[in-house]
Amino acid sequence: MSFFYFYKMKKTALILFGFVSALLSAQFHISITAKEGFAPKEVYLFTTNGSKDMLVTKLSKTNDQWSFKYPGQYMGMMKAYFPEINYSLNFISENRDVNIKLDTQGSRVSEVLYIDESNKMMDLVQDFQRKQQTILPVLYQMKEFYKPSSAFSQAMDKEISVLTGKLPDVSKYPFITYYTNNYSKFLGKPSTQSGVSQSEIIQFISHSNEMLETSTLLRPVLQDYLSTAVNTEVAVENLLKAVNLETPRGQTVLSELIEIFDTYSMTELKDKYLAEAKNLKCTINDRLASTIKTNDAVALGATFENYVFSKPVKTQARSLYEVKADKKVIVFWSSTCSHCETELPKFIPYYSQMKAKNIEIVGLSLDVDKASYDSKANHYPWINDTELRGWNSTFAEKYNVRATPTYYILDKNNKIIAKPDHIADVLENLGLK
Known part of the structure; x- marks a missing residue:
């Protein structure tokens, strides 16, 4: 072969190597700017893995701005969380610079302005989808009460025509294209009306690219898959x-399934697939390892990890371990939870008997509104505490809380001796019923 042939091959290889290296080292900037005087100083940046927020970094404000250079490639959903005001801001990355401005009043965000092209388009698309889901059904109903020839009816026809039209062209945005196409196919309608078969969902989950994990679509698609299954266990095995x-991918799906079963109190299925996860002989990914670890931490017989109180009421104790009792009932609740509203007041008639047996109740609330929390916490005679961060509360993940109310019963050494489902089970376990 000629020298010229080898020269061309070498040159091509160098070009390809340079192209691949550029891709692997791709970086983009994230910039969030607020008005002068916006009180929060710190922001947490997260990427997405299935239904989980994965912490990337914590940033401190500099000249009313938070700026970060993402060290590699990422296409998908991201979140900025301001812990001081319990505010979350969602945006996307298309491996391009992200630029967001916050219109603020004091410590409150009044409007989010997406400056970069990708997030502008995603905001437009999601606004269109929201209108299709909320406004379009109302317009169809209202049309029945007006004559077709009336000006108002014709105006509604015009709006219906707009909302039943096509989405904006997103072909130049790989992630937005992936998200909108699959959202429309799998989640755009109720699962019973979508026309998507179980085999199509399996095909989608098993063969989709890595944007499935970063899109937030995995959990709701799995829930729809399970809700239409004739036999849940067979459907899970097939998947x-x-x-x-x-x-x-398989381990992330398994992790999501375990958490879904946990959320809906499908205990037998949760325990079965948690055991299967623990028995895997291969290397476990971080997502599944986290699910296993969290569940082991709150298993029967495990020592309940200590929690340092924020601003507790009805106690001088500074932490959970400083509350001395022969038994403790830990209750995760919220003032806006209807089941909590029904169950928790039923403790009140038994509370004096519990105290006589040296049993204490410790409530940890997933509230966000202080006034709403105070109205309930001050009414209940037992210990309560809250971070006022809702499901962003540190104890939600720490203690594997998937729903409210959630109960744990601890012995005097803070070991978990029971995980009752309802207040009747709590009272029976304590010998009060």
Whole structure:
């Protein structure tokens, strides 16, 4: 072969190497700017893995701005969380610079302005989808009460025509294209009306690219898959066989399923697949390892990890371990939870008997509104505390809280001796019923 041939091959290889290196080292900037005087100083940046927020970094404000250079490639949903005001801001990355401005009043965000092209388009698309889901059904109903020839009816026809039209062209945005196409197919309608078969969902989950994990679509698609299954266990087995539990995708799906079963109190299925996760002989990805660890931390017989109180009421104790009792009932609740509203007041007639047996109740609230929390916490005679961060509260993840109310019963050494489902089970376990 000629020297010229080898020269061309070498040159091509160098070009390809340079192109691949550029891709692997891709970086983009994230910039969030607020008005002068916006009180919060710190922001947490997260990427997405299935239904989980994955912490990337914590940033401090400099000249009313938070700025970060993402060290590699990322296409998908992201979140900025301001812990001082319990405010979350969602945006996307298309491997391009992100630029967001906040219109603020004091410590309150009044408007989010997306400056970069990708987030402008995503905001437009999501606004269009929201209008389709909320306004369009109302317009159809209202049309029945007006004559077709009336000016108002014709105006509604015009708006219906707009909302039933096509979405803006997003073909130049890979992530937005992926998100909108699959959202429309799998989640745009109720699962019973979508026309998507179980095999199509399995195909989508098992063969989709890595944007499935970063899109937030995985959890709701799995929930729809389970809700339309004739036999849940058979459906799960078919899915897990297709995704292969020795792959990162398979392990993330397994992690999501365990958490879904936990949320809906499907205890037998949760325990079965948690055991299957623990018995895997291959390398476990971070997502599944986290699910296993969190569940082990709150298993029967485990020592309940200590929690340092924020601003507790009805106690001088500074932490959970400083509350001395022969038994403790830990209750995760919220003032806006209807089941809590029904169950928690039923403790009150038994509370004096509990105190006589040296049993204490410790409530940890997932509230966000202080006035709403105070109205309930001050009414209940037992210990209560809250971070006023809702599901962003540190104890939600720490203690594997998937719903409210959630109960744990601890012995005097803070070991978990029971995990009752309802207040009747709590009282029976304590010998009060």
